[in-house]
Amino acid sequence: MLAIFAAALSLLACFPATTLDAWLSVETALASLKIKSNIGTTGGPVDSAAVLASPSTADPDYFYQWIRDSAITYKVIIAQEPAGYNSLVQSWIAEMTKLQHVDNPSGGFDTGGLGEPKHSSTLLPPTFQGDWGRPQADGPALRATAMIQYCQKYLKTDGSSKTYISDTIWPIVKADLHYVATYWKSQSFDLWEEVKGTHFFTMMVQRRALIEGIQFAKDNNDNSSASIFTTIAAEMEDSLYSFWSSSKGYIIATQNSSRSGLDCGTLLGSVHGNGRTGYGLFQPSDEKVLVTLQAFVDSFKHLYNINANANGIACGRYPEDVYDGISKSRGNPWYLCTTIVAESLYTANFEFTKAKSVNVTAANVKFFQQFFDKAEPGRSYSSDSQEFKHIVDGISNYADTFLDVVRQFSARNGSLSEEFDRNTGEPRGARDLTWSYAALISAKMARDGMVLP
Numbered sequence: 001m002l003a004i005f006a007a008a009l010s011l012l013a014c015f016p017a018t019t020l021d022a023w024l025s026v027e028t029a030l031a032s033l034k035i036k037s038n039i040g041t042t043g044g045p046v047d048s049a050a051v052l053a054s055p056s057t058a059d060p061d062y063f064y065q066w067i068r069d070s071a072i073t074y075k076v077i078i079a080q081e082p083a084g085y086n087s088l089v090q091s092w093i094a095e096m097t098k099l100q101h102v103d104n105p106s107g108g109f110d111t112g113g114l115g116e117p118k119h120s121s122t123l124l125p126p127t128f129q130g131d132w133g134r135p136q137a138d139g140p141a142l143r144a145t146a147m148i149q150y151c152q153k154y155l156k157t158d159g160s161s162k163t164y165i166s167d168t169i170w171p172i173v174k175a176d177l178h179y180v181a182t183y184w185k186s187q188s189f190d191l192w193e194e195v196k197g198t199h200f201f202t203m204m205v206q207r208r209a210l211i212e213g214i215q216f217a218k219d220n221n222d223n224s225s226a227s228i229f230t231t232i233a234a235e236m237e238d239s240l241y242s243f244w245s246s247s248k249g250y251i252i253a254t255q256n257s258s259r260s261g262l263d264c265g266t267l268l269g270s271v272h273g274n275g276r277t278g279y280g281l282f283q284p285s286d287e288k289v290l291v292t293l294q295a296f297v298d299s300f301k302h303l304y305n306i307n308a309n310a311n312g313i314a315c316g317r318y319p320e321d322v323y324d325g326i327s328k329s330r331g332n333p334w335y336l337c338t339t340i341v342a343e344s345l346y347t348a349n350f351e352f353t354k355a356k357s358v359n360v361t362a363a364n365v366k367f368f369q370q371f372f373d374k375a376e377p378g379r380s381y382s383s384d385s386q387e388f389k390h391i392v393d394g395i396s397n398y399a400d401t402f403l404d405v406v407r408q409f410s411a412r413n414g415s416l417s418e419e420f421d422r423n424t425g426e427p428r429g430a431r432d433l434t435w436s437y438a439a440l441i442s443a444k445m446a447r448d449g450m451v452l453p
Ligand SMILES: *[C@@H]1O[C@H](CO)[C@@H](O)[C@H](O)[C@H]1NC(C)=O
Pocket: 221, 222, 223
């Protein structure tokens, strides 16, 4: 592996910043290796399948595993890697069985402990005990989705696979989904670990996990769980509509928050709450998601100095952000919040192509006119028309500009940290952030028409 690593690095050194295509193929290969080097059993510094958020141990100390970041990372590993990574994924699954049963400051196994967001990297109890924004109710949902994805992709539903699913995976998923079903109305911290409330991202990934859990429960002869998941998923759908603010003209990230409500978590919620299948609510091609994306991007245009000259717009978590990577001062753009704009747009194109049409409405006409100035509300452009091609090509080129921002402002050696400086574009915050690498890979997969399951 080290040899490949060195080869990828030397390629980057020889051909720095050529075309986006060339950069993406080298950079995503490097990103895969970087992810593995943040996981103990594949080369990282701890002897476990835990995903370290970053190898950084000070300023900031991210040498922990977060349930959310790990699940998002395993989703990418499972989607991208051939079955050769079975043993890694199965080690993680075995560790999660244990971790679910370790009492922590959020509670015990069936008293809320599954909402604990952050654990030690070694799995040794006691896990992380310090003050933190807890609970965070997105982790169990994302973990359930990753495990169901693994079963669907690699495991046969007969013989030993079937026993492994029913005896090992289903108990973890069942506990996570019942946690979601029990606590979804209770306030929890957002994905940035700052605001206690009711969040779009959290509920979108929860709803998706429950919907996927319905069939999974039935397959495991648990009709009573399936019926609970069905009921709660429908209730969530009703609640999710209330995140649309007609006065603001976009989806807000958190109910009753004093912020603008524009937040990268909303795009992450649309993408991770739908995946390739799409669960019919706030999908990336939805008119409300498209206008929210545009408002989100526009909020950063004049906020960061680097956007004045860059080919594309660097985006942060939310415009009011003051976290600079270590302390509170002035917020910076984040790699994963810039790549999610691209991923969301490529996924919208994937959905337009699947639906064989783009429908222009009064709400989204301005969005489409950026790419096709004659777009008219009330018109539907079918996939065999020139107009359709014009629109999806325009969206695709626009999406590329966000990845090009990442290309411009990544370190020369290809490393992606958490953030990059709003004035200089230099990498900032935790180095080698695992989620930054996972986010780039999933955006590239969507660009290639292989939207993550
Ligand atoms: C679950 O429901 C299905 C029909 O939806 C039925 O065929 C099956 O027998 C039920 N299983 C159990 C264990 O009740």
